[in-house]
Amino acid sequence: MALLSVNDLVFETNGKGRGRILDGLSLTMEHAEVHALLGTNGTGKSTLAYLIMGCEGYRPAVGEILLEGASIGHLRIHERARLGITMTWQEPVRFEGISVADYLSLRNPGVDIDALLDLVGLNPAIYRSRMVDRSLSGGERKRIELASILSLHSKLAILDEPDSGIDLLSTKDIVNVIEACRKNGSAVLLITHREEIALIADRASQLCNGRIVCSGNPIRVAEHYKSRHCMTCNGVECHYV
């Protein structure tokens, strides 16, 4: 049975923005699969992440989301998290008065904090006692968020553009995190707008005009994405795979 099935999802904003953001989107992921979701800015990648996670205000107008065959549409974020879904936001939020060590052991007091920090390229001696507040740079904060996701051993980790932002994480950093997820047996939905990042994945899908317009081998999907057909085609030239 598939880990995640997103079936014919439609998401609309009521009167705000451009209206229909996702328009019959379908996507399937297997257990432990690393799946890259490619799309240019504003195509609805983060919207899909929020819908899968169950964020406030993100309920599909049509369609359903299944985790291991069971609908999760009625569940709140923490209930989905407890079933094994988690995510990192594109711009992780800051917390006052919470140390990195405390943050990484929120749900799992016995976790090996030093090993997690090593995995994301941060020196444990320096970062354990730092605060997860505004004193961290954007890149440092992102690394800590990735470490916290690794501590959860989730069935599905949604990483929303871990490679974007002012402080770029290198492709190598992302590869390390993905490898750690693989070791944990976690599937990853790797959201990105850079085709070279998609090549790390087992499979890839391209999002355009509210749908998955191309899906399969990452090399092929990256080629398709690079050709930028879908920017103008309104889905006419793109063929569903």
Added chain:
Amino acid sequence: MSELEELTACFENAGGNAGALSDAASAHLAASGHRILSSRTVEGLDVDARETSEGISAVVTVRRGVKLPNPVHLCFGMLHAEGLQRIEMQVALEEGAAAHFIAHCIFPKAEKVRHIMDASVRIADNAEMRYEETHYHGPYGGVEVVPKLAVTVGRNGRYFTDFTLTTGRVGTLAIDYTVEAGEDAVTELTARVFGHGKDDIRIRERVLLAGKNARGLIKTRIAIEDDATAEVTGITEGNAAGARGHVDCMEIVKDRAVARAVPIVEVHDPGAKVTHEAAIGSVDKRQMETLMAHGLSPEEAVDVIVKGALR
């Protein structure tokens, strides 16, 4: 149990270091109501403490150039359900002196207690004082605490204060602090309070940046729930060239609680710069969602955020 033993036990419960009270290398003053139960001084520190009809009066001096190696512990409390305690303190740090005071004010059984503090602190040139004050007012909300403090900080002096009341009820709290900072002086005032029930929190902190390049920070962290109310007034005046001040107030509001923040920034010298930020509202949605995506329930998430903000 003697009154001192009882006060010591409460002191320890409130986070105090009870061992320090029996340590010959650490100075302390412990008083319950208007009785001094125990005191010790160390080389370079003069303490003249007296019992008055309503409380305690103390004159404290850290002599010129003396840097006290261990914190000075102050423990003021009232173990009865009702009563008045008036603390009058005059503290002086002479030139180049340095001291760290840790005060605990404990009223574990208070149903109708008033605690009034009137303190003046003079920090001479190049001297440094840290003053941490932790309160525990018990579970009934029957305490009225009115601390008034006036501090002057000399050239290149430093004054840091930290007020914490985050366990148990608050009752009524009316803080009124004023710090005047001289040339190159640095001052930081931090207050953290968690109000419940019908607690009423009023905090007024004023920093006057009087000398050239003086620096000041007022940081307030309040969480209130149930029917509690809070009003925080942070005033900073930049009155000299190079003076830099900042007022940073955050209030997290739950249930029917009502919060107000009044940042007042005033500049009397074009070379001074004072900024402020105030955030009042319920717990940040993105912070909530992030913690919930880690599997915390909404209640657990609020708890982690509020505790962090008050830390």
